[in-house]
Amino acid sequence: AQTVTQSQPEMSVQEAETVTLSCTYDTSESNYYLFWYKQPPSRQMILVIRQEAYKQQNATENRFSVNFQKAAKSFSLKISDSQLGDTAMYFCAFMKHENTGTASKLTFGTGTRLQVTL
């Protein structure tokens, strides 16, 4: 079974600054995918960024980027130029690759609540 650990329950950052959210995972799988989801106060789950484990290059999406360290089983999220709208709960999630091509469940961490302040 896979586990995902987010060791920072809460974080705070000032507007326009950079913040990094940590995530580690444990798995015996060699092929898998990692995700960061954002959950604003509206409670909607929004996909922020995705990383394929077989890719060495770190994924980026505008102000969001990841630092993927496969050997260390670490997958941190960096938010640059933080904005008030980034205030949300952030969940790290793991999905194993299914050779049969079927969809697979997401295993989530416990979340990091990020507050962006003026």
Next chain:
Amino acid sequence: EAQVTQNPRYLITVTGKKLTVTCSQNMNHEYMSWYRQDPGLGLRQIYYSMNVEVTDKGDVPEGYKVSRKEKRNFPLILESPSPNQTSLYFCASSLRGQGLPYEQYFGPGTRLTVT
């Protein structure tokens, strides 16, 4: 607009009174899933379905039932709700297929309180 809808969005009920939370998607997705979200525990999968009439247990299935009679609908049934089922529930759906995992689209959530 492509979306996953859930009803009701909020529900307060009493112990033992059967209830159903509906989930519907308009994207012709094969895969559908239910998660519950609890403070300090993140989201955990309850049940999932790979296609019509194909369902299976997730990590926390006790006390829940599901059915998949139509591709678009995947209701979550609590036959005899108990207070420990008070939670925020999410339905999600995605395509199936080879290659990259398709994005899972989440519904808006249902806040359930069982007294």
